[in-house]
Every structure is written in C-alpha cells, then in structure tokens.
Amino acid sequence: MSPPTLAVVVPCFNEELVLPHTCDRLVEQLGSLVGDGLVDAKSFICFVDDGSLDNTWGTIDAFSKEFESVRGIKLSRNFGHQNALLAGLLEVGKRADCVISIDADLQQDENAMADFVKEYSRGADIVFGVRSDRHSDDAFKRMSAGFFYRLMAVMGVRLKRNHADYRLMSRRAIEALREYDEDNLFLRGIVPQIGFKQSVVYFEVRERVQGTSKYTLGRMISFALNGITSFSITPLRIVTTLGFIFTFLSIVMSVYILVMKLVYQTAVPGWASVVLPIYLLGGIQLLSVGVIGEYVGRVYMESKRRPRYIIEDSTLD
Secondary structure (H helix, E strand, O other): OOOOOEEEEEEEOOOOOOHHHHHHHHHHHHHHHHHOOOOOOOOEEEEEEOOOOOOHHHHHHHHHHHOOOEEEEEEOOOOOHHHHHHHHHHHHOOOOOEEEEOOOOOOEOHHHHHHHHHHHHOOOOEEEEEEOOOOOOOHHHHHHHHHHHHHHHHOOOOOOOOEEEEEEEEHHHHHHHOOOOOOOOOHHHHHHHHOOOEEEEEEOEOOOOOOOOOOOHHHHHHHHHHHHHHHOOHHHHHHHHHHHHHHHHHHHHHHHHHHHHHOOOOOOOOHHHHHHHHHHHHHHHHHHHHHHHHHHHHHHHHHOOOOOOOEEEEOOO
16 A cells, blocks of 8 residues: 655744744655655645745745745735634645644644654544643643633533644545635634544644744634634523523512512612613513524624635645
C-alpha cells in the first residue's frame, strides 16, 4: 500500500517574523516523513494568509517559489482564524489523502505529525492533538482555560479537553466537514461531531520563537462566546428559566400584597396598584422574550449566508 499524500495547513495573521523559522522546520519535518516512508513525496505545506497587514503574503509567496513543497493561499481580508483554517482545509482537501492543521507559531510540536500519520494509517479519520499538560502556561492562562472547558461542559458543548486546532483529518472527514454550511464557525465543536473513527495524540507545548500571540483576552472571550452561541441555546433557556422564576415570584408577591391589603389593612394606599403590575408584567415580559429568543436564536444562526472566506491569490497547483 502506497503512503498517503499529506497536506499541512497553517493559518497565518501578521506572522512575518515567525514564518521563516516555521517554514524551515515544517519543510524539514515533511522531508523526514517522506524519508521514513510515512507520506508520499507529493505531500506539501499550505500557508493561509488571513488578510495580514504586514509582509506575510510576500514571505509565503517567496517560500512557494523557493521550496517545491510549499504552497500559499491569500484571503481578500481578515476573516478570522477559524475561517482561514476552514479555507485551507477545504481548498487542499481534494488534493491530499489527509490534512494536518497547525498554528504558525509552532508552539504545537510538529514532531508529533509522525504519530498523527501512523494513527491515520491504522484507520483513524480524525486524530486530535491534545496537550499533555499546561505547565508552560502562567497561572491566569491555566485558570482561564479550566474555566473555559467547564463553562462549555455546562453549556452542553462537547469538546476535547486541551485540544486546540492541531489535528489530522482524512479526505473523507473533510468532505463531511464541507456539509457543515455554518457562518458561526467553531471547528473545535464541529469536528468531534463528524464521527468516523477518531484517535488522540499527545504532544508537548513549546515557547513561541518570534512575534506575539494574536489571542488576546478579548479574542479569547469572543472565541468562547462564539463557541457557546454556535452549539448551545442554553443561555436562551436560562433567560426562559428566569422568566418562569420572576413570574412565580410576582404571583407570590401578588398574593402577599393582596393578603396584606385585604386581611391586615397595612398596605400603603396606591402602592399595590403600582407594584403589582410591575412585578407581573416584568415576569411575563422576561418569559416572552425567552420563548421568542429560543426561535430567534435558531433562525439567526442559520439565516445569514455571507461568504465565509474569499480567496484573492493562490499558489496551489
């Protein structure tokens, strides 16, 4: 049986400083995989420029001319990491038997790719790269990551713990991913839902060599909110629950006010007629908004059909 053709997809945004180091290491790693007979010599690396403001695309274009195994895709603007990653997966999916996605900073150990390919050769369509530990993170990062996974679990979103977007997908899995025509994209939640045979490879995380991380606190919060709204309507159900609670409390308060007024004659004149409708209508409004929100939320997630990415230039064959 001949070895599979592998494509390595690398989303990039303002990664001009780190790209020379990343390209050298990935080309070396790919050559090692070819030399060991794990992948076909036609295997290649595809960098996806997500509308960078620096010379990221110029660097990618130069590498594609220097190295036979390097390709590049330039998006027309910044569509976001998940859309850039999706663009890479879908565009190279028909050109390779399997695809590995990895971050441009190579904090994810590229040497684990050999284990990814071995799992694929054993029949796995999806192989998740999972961090073996979080010792390299500071206290805040460990705490925020733990909170993120607990929050997702509470919201009913099933994720691979300590897995980012370092994974292998077979051509069959990518074709299945193509069927997920969603605008609110959260690949960490979508990929586990695809099914097929899945496996896990553990790897060590290293320090970033050049540049700075693009995942600021604001981006991480936005990423978490995107994941929740993509896969869970639990927040809407919480609003609905609050509606029921306040409606119940308004009824209790109404009974209390009526008892105080009719039995004990202690209610302040005019107070009952003002407060009673406020409590009652407030509860009913929250309940109504919650119920409507259940439907509006579902429609909103599927109603927009804007392009998820637009390719401006490409060096793919």
